Amino acid sequence: MSRAFLLKDIALQAGLSLATVDRVLNDRPGVREHTVRRVKQAIGELEQQRDQVGLSGRKFVLDVVMEAPARFSEAVRQGLEQAMPSLQPAIFRARYHLAETRNVETTVGIIDALQRRGSNGVFLKAPDVTEVRAAAARLVAAGIPVVTLVTDLPDTGRQAYVGMDNRAAGETAAYLLGEWLGGGPARILVTISSNRFRGEEEREIGFRQALRERYPGLGIVEVSEGHGLDRDTGRLACDALRQHSDIAGVYSIGGGNLAVIEAFAALGRPCRAFVGHDLDADNIALLRAGRISAVLHHDLGQDMRSACLHVMRAHGLLPKSPVSGMANIQIITPFNLPQMVAWR
Template sequence: MKEEVASAPLTLRDIARQAGVSLATVDRVLHNRPGVRPDTVRRVREAIERNAFQPHVAAAELARGRARRFAFVMPSGPNLFMQQIEAYLGEMSGWLSARRLSVEVIATDVFDPMVLTDCLEQLAGDFDGVAVVALDHPSVRAAINDLVDSGTEIVTLVSDVPSSRRHHYVGIDNIAAGRSAGALVGRLVRARQGKVAIIAGSQGLRDHAERIFGFNQVMASEFAGLDVLPVLEGRDDDARSEELTARLLRDHPDMVGLYNVGAGTPGVAKALIESGRDKQVVFVGHDVTVLTRKLLLQGVMDAAISQNPGHEARAAVRVLLALARGEPILSEQEKIRIDIVMRDNLP
């Protein structure tokens, strides 16, 4: 499934039409020439800001002689965090157009290595750059390397494949995120004994595997009295995550903590609420969405390990553009921070 995010680049004529003025008036405003009424100046500047229009950048891109196309390969299904990234890409349309860029969002099953591999193989020759939420699997790794060999710039997004020849990774330090989750669960449980459950989307996703590794590191070194149960995989599916959580609650009446590594949060929360143990089991998950905000306010969820989806969307596009132009990547600007969000500091 392909969704076109950016269309043809905006021109000065487009700005003039939106502001309801002539092209000459727009030119006077841009060059701070006299003879334009303040209200007209305001309308022109509002149109420029609304579209993130940068005429000098646009002119430079036009001089290069061609537009560039980027693809974002994203998970299919109701993953609210990934939907936020897609929404922010849509909000960048004016910025993209000014640089003669277009972005297509391609939804696929990133949990199935063969499906994801086939998706990546079909992109060869069609795009200047690809950002992919990737499964760390030999077939996926080979598909990424083939795209690199074909001249495509590759950025892994949220979940990395470090053994591939991808050019850059955009995302948080997932081991640190897992360690943060472990510290939160251990401290909030306040019990010396009990069981702690982990539900992941897939341990084949590098971000999930690294979060689990970091979580277990802290559990083993700082909270030896807590018994960490084997990881269960919910594939970021709400119904499956609900079923797994209900089973855990039924089989382990002494369960005191739960770490949800990926999506599937609605299912986990529903099972906790229906069991009546939502205030007894410490629940830590990821990302601030409309749903997790509500769960934090209700006290069902104790904390969310958050990463900024808007920053990730912008960083991935900026990195792909820098790679395509042969320009340096501003590492500090593109670094994605980890935030710990609780009910008392909800943004």
């Protein structure tokens, strides 16, 4: 196995002892498979962050804990890797704990393990449920700053929330769809990955309220618990389309957009307007093909840089800042894709 990095750096990245890492690297018996995977993952993460290894300055080990579709987790990873070099001479390294779905007990176990392993900061996208809030509060009480991403966990003592104003995003989607659909009469399919995430709930509340006030001729059909995964979200969309013949547009809060578009096509139904979130690989392709109307986007690279700065503030290396972590909402259509994604 790779010896390109010091044993102590691999151990720090993996959150394991020097002796354990040494046993893995030397293929000694008695090492569990998940421990071997953790060491391999740590080496892979160090390779991605190699450009920072030679920098002088304070070192921070961050833990990114997310429950999200892989396409979004990858976008967050890219945003963080883009942001970290801009923070030199401070050196940031990231350990990733990612899953498309996981139960609450597993999420709590990961968070509590970080308290034992040690971390300089945790970036957290997790359900807003009692057990997770309590685990986040335990991290904060142990002196580990927590920054919530995209969906917030208030009343946990977290250092900051980083992401867009979710309620405003929902209101923006209502305005776009209301204008494109001419105020109705029609219904809009609203897809939510899970009702457990506060950020998605806030988007839905903003959307529903703005639609009711400005476009009373438009109704809503809501589906949830597809977890942003194509198979499950597509099935839910098909069921909704079969039950409601007047669905004319989509507000996709939780992802799985390709599957929703294909559900319309499979049933021979037109989708007159479609608004989604985030410039992930799927949405870039759908925008280019003209299959969705607009994406509500925020700069994840800037978000992740802001999250890192919040960690530095928590450790007293930067002055406190009253500036909100809310990101600007950008409306991206097939005609104004940013240059940064033009080559993808």
